[in-house]
Every structure is written in C-alpha cells, then in structure tokens.
Amino acid sequence: MMVILVGVGASIGAMLRYGITNLSNQFLTNRFPAGTLIINLVGSLVLGILTGMNLTSPMLVLLGTGTMGGFTTFSTYNFELIKLIKNQKISLFMIYLLASYLIGGLMALLGLVIGRQLGA
DSSP states (O other): OHHHHHHHHHHHHHHHHHHHHHHHHHHSOTTSOHHHHHHHHHHHHHHHHHHHTTOOHHHHIIIIIIIIHHHOOHHHHHHHHHHHHHTTOHHHHHHHHHIIIIIHHHHHHHHHHHHHHHHO
C-alpha cells in the first residue's frame, strides 16, 4: 500500500513541477534557473510543515515522500549549477548555490515551526 501512495504522490509532484517550470520559463529569464530554485524552496517549506504536523505514516508517505519527492529536483539543480559554470556565470552560480542551501534550510526550519503550530 505504501508503495502505491509514494507512486501516486510522486506523479502529482512531478506534474506540479512540470507546470511550475513551464510557467516560470514564460515569465522569467533563462539566465538564472529560478523555476528550480522556487520549486526546491517551496518543497523545503512544505516538507518542513508536513514533518512538523506529525502526520500519520500513510499521509506522510503520500505527501512527503511521494509528492514532495516528485516535486523537488536535486538532479536538475546540480545540472543547472554545472551549466552556469560551463557558461562562466560564476556570480550566478554562487547566488544559486547559496540561495538553494541557505534559504532552503531556513524554509525547512520555518516549515517545521509552522507545522508544529498546525499540528498542536
């Protein structure tokens, strides 16, 4: 049953990621991978919230492991970092790297605090 929940959640997450990526590509410059940054930061926040809420195991598997696992994208993030270096955009590389890890960590922490308030 848990495997099915992960699969359903991952499908939902991947479709959300695809939609947000396409939307961001229409409105944002291609010089900076803002779509992936937004997706990963939102994913960090939501996963923090879900963790803080102390959800039942099936719900956490569906929403956390499945949906957020399919939504966020570490491989695309790394590929985009390599592309920025290849194109000699070192300052954008550093901004993307630091924003992803520093802001991502803060978003996860904020989500955890929010989730604990919601779950209380």
